[in-house]
Amino acid sequence: MKxxxxxxxxxxxxLPIWALESFHLFQxxxxxxxxxxxxxxxxxxxxxxxxxxxxxxFFAVGAYATxxxxxxxxxxxxxxxxxxxxxxxxxGWGVGFPALRLGGLYLALTTFALAVAVPQILKHKAVEAWxxxxxxxxxxKPEAPAWLALSPDQYMYLVALxxxxxxxxxxxxLLRGRIGRAMMAVRDNPTAAEAMGMDLASLKTRTFAVxxxxxxxAGSLSAAVVEFVAPDSFTFxxxxxxxxxxxxxxxxxxxxxxxxxxxxxxxPNLAEAISxxxxxxxxxxxxxxxxxxxxxxVAGLVRRFTTKKRIIPGRETS
Amino acid sequence: MxxxxxxxxxxxxxxxIYASVALALVMIYQATHHVNFAQGEMATLSTxxxxxxxxxxxxxxVAFFATLVVSFIIGxxxxxxxxxxxxxxxxxxxxxxFIGMLLIISNATGWVFGHTTKAFPTPFQSDGLLFGGLxxxxxxxxxxxTLAVLILVYLxxxxxxxGLAMRAAAYNPRSARLVGIRxxxxxxxxxxxxxxxxxxxxxxxxxxxxxxxNMMLGIxxxxxxxxxxxxxxxxxxxxxxxxxxxVLENLAGAYVVGTELKLTVAxxxxxxxxxxxxxxxxxxxxxxxx
Numbered sequence: 162m163k164x165x166x167x168x169x170x171x172x173x174x175x176l177p178i179w180a181l182e183s184f185h186l187f188q189x190x191x192x193x194x195x196x197x198x199x200x201x202x203x204x205x206x207x208x209x210x211x212x213x214x215x216x217x218x219f220f221a222v223g224a225y226a227t228x229x230x231x232x233x234x235x236x237x238x239x240x241x242x243x244x245x246x247x248x249x250x251x252x253g254w255g256v257g258f259p260a261l262r263l264g265g266l267y268l269a270l271t272t273f274a275l276a277v278a279v280p281q282i283l284k285h286k287a288v289e290a291w292x293x294x295x296x297x298x299x300x301x302k303p304e305a306p307a308w309l310a311l312s313p314d315q316y317m318y319l320v321a322l323x324x325x326x327x328x329x330x331x332x333x334x335l336l337r338g339r340i341g342r343a344m345m346a347v348r349d350n351p352t353a354a355e356a357m358g359m360d361l362a363s364l365k366t367r368t369f370a371v372x373x374x375x376x377x378x379a380g381s382l383s384a385a386v387v388e389f390v391a392p393d394s395f396t397f398x399x400x401x402x403x404x405x406x407x408x409x410x411x412x413x414x415x416x417x418x419x420x421x422x423x424x425x426x427x428x429p430n431l432a433e434a435i436s437x438x439x440x441x442x443x444x445x446x447x448x449x450x451x452x453x454x455x456x457x458x459v460a461g462l463v464r465r466f467t468t469k470k471r472i473i474p475g476r477e478t479s
Numbered sequence: 480m481x482x483x484x485x486x487x488x489x490x491x492x493x494x495x496i497y498a499s500v501a502l503a504l505v506m507i508y509q510a511t512h513h514v515n516f517a518q519g520e521m522a523t524l525s526t527x528x529x530x531x532x533x534x535x536x537x538x539x540x541v542a543f544f545a546t547l548v549v550s551f552i553i554g555x556x557x558x559x560x561x562x563x564x565x566x567x568x569x570x571x572x573x574x575x576x577f578i579g580m581l582l583i584i585s586n587a588t589g590w591v592f593g594h595t596t597k598a599f600p601t602p603f604q605s606d607g608l609l610f611g612g613l614x615x616x617x618x619x620x621x622x623x624x625t626l627a628v629l630i631l632v633y634l635x636x637x638x639x640x641x642g643l644a645m646r647a648a649a650y651n652p653r654s655a656r657l658v659g660i661r662x663x664x665x666x667x668x669x670x671x672x673x674x675x676x677x678x679x680x681x682x683x684x685x686x687x688x689x690x691x692x693n694m695m696l697g698i699x700x701x702x703x704x705x706x707x708x709x710x711x712x713x714x715x716x717x718x719x720x721x722x723x724x725x726v727l728e729n730l731a732g733a734y735v736v737g738t739e740l741k742l743t744v745a746x747x748x749x750x751x752x753x754x755x756x757x758x759x760x761x762x763x764x765x766x767x768x769x
Contacts, residue, residue: 259754441586449579
């Protein structure tokens with residue numbers, strides 16, 4: 162049963178390469194990227210209980226870590242990925258280090274401030290030579306190798322799918338193992354976790370770094386797919402979108418991150434049709450509605466329908 | 480030297496705005512242990528309401544006090560409708576609801592009132608600068624108004640029985656309920672007061688920075704920084720922190736980093752306080768029982 166499901170899933174994921182026209186494929190590629198970014202946020206907020214409102218900053222760092230070497234130094238896209246991972250990890254560790262030692266609220270505050278400040282920092286004169294200032298940087302998406310016979314858009318979808326799939330696999334393994342259990346223990350009962358000998362501050366900071374790397378990978382992909390980076394693509398609205406996507410998809414759920422990515426990309430497009438301000442209002446309303454009615458998100462809803470009801474003897478079923 | 484003195488006084492004037500918003504944040508924090516990320520947006524909404532009333536022909540001060548009342552009601556309603564159902568929910572839910580409010584209010588104000596930047600009148604008009612060019616009439620007037628608000632809030636909490644009841648409800652809800660205080664309503668009252676204080680800050684800062692739906696975002700960051708600097712559980716400390724941050728921001732903007740990095744200054748202050756002295760300059764170090 163399981164191999165069959167995996168094969169079906171793979172086929173479903175690959176089908177759009179041929180089934181969709183260029184623009185829709187491009188959008189789907191962005192949705193895959195957003196799903197990866199939401200996954201990064203979910204690691205630290207969903208599985209470790211540390212609220213980050215500033216993951217757009219790591220998305221930006223990843224995007225620039227790919228765009229700068231590609232555009233100014235002519236590196237290949239693949240060569241920038243490890244660099245981007247290292248830079249994002251270091252930045253994530255650096256941001257998490259002071260804030261994570263304190264309550265979750267302080268982290269939310271710090272990351273919120275970070276998200277608001279990022280565009281200003283990117284535009285500053287001191288870094289303008291690298292970041293291109295307000296104008297941003299242009300780059301070219303990597304060409305498909307000749308034997309694949311795919312158009313650049315088709316190839317980028319495949320690349321995004323590959324990188325995201327790999328990150329999802331690694332994350333799932335991480336969360337299933339000892340470290341993942343430790344992360345959840347810290348979330349659910351920090352005092353007990355500490356009494357069991359876990360180093361809270363170190364575990365939280367490292368979780369934050371991993372989460373920054375995953376979201377940064379999404380940023381790297383987005384730079385290559387969009388072929389352009391500029392400070393105003395990384396306002397605090399991006400961070401908030403990732404947060405909304407995580408809540409709507411499902412906090413602390415890997416599957417939920419996929420729904421979150423689809424939501425982040427497609428719902429604003431639909432709402433934009435109503436008014437320029439409508440996406441924000443609808444985003445906010447959906448966020449509050451989910452928190453009130455469906456705190457487990459779409460993933461929780463799916464789980465509710467797919468898991469069989471267990472009837473416990475001697476207890477009334479509702 | 481004159482330039483420096485002017486920067487200092489301008490810093491105190493903006494510091495008064497930060498102090499008011501910081502006080503609003505601390506009031507809600509003390510009662511609920513949550514930081515209202517939508518505080519700035521609520522103030523922007525109030526300022527738009529004030530502008531609408533002024534444009535409809537009401538005299539400035541009538542519109543001012545009417546806005547206070549309307550903001551108070553909005554704040555109390557938010558507590559009743561949005562915060563009360565989730566009062567026992569985890570922190571993530573609260574932060575989420577605040578962010579949802581922020582999104583709804585800031586985009587709805589843009590939707591209703593337009594995204595263009597608008598001028599906002601000041602009641603303190605005069606030609607040129609006062610005291611040998613040191614301070615503008617608006618800076619002086621707005622500082623006076625914010626100081627008056629801060630003093631009134633202090634008198635209210637220190638010397639009225641309602642203020643005492645609100646403090647009791649924030650300090651120890653269960654015991655307060657046992658002596659007959661309606662804790663739920665005290666929370667709503669606190670939210671209303673915080674919204675009203677925020678609306679004063681909005682109306683006082685709008686003539687200087689011009690009114691648009693995102694006006695308060697930067698100010699909110701500085702208020703966070705001020706509240707953290709002074710100690711987020713200490714109202715007087717937060718007010719002092721707000722003033723200090725205003726002066727610091729103006730001096731740093733004029734002499735050190737320039738205006739482009741002003742928001743980053745707030746970020747640096749926040750991180751600096753958290754690293755060096757997490758409870759703030761005047762805050763209590765909290766121990767919790769396990």
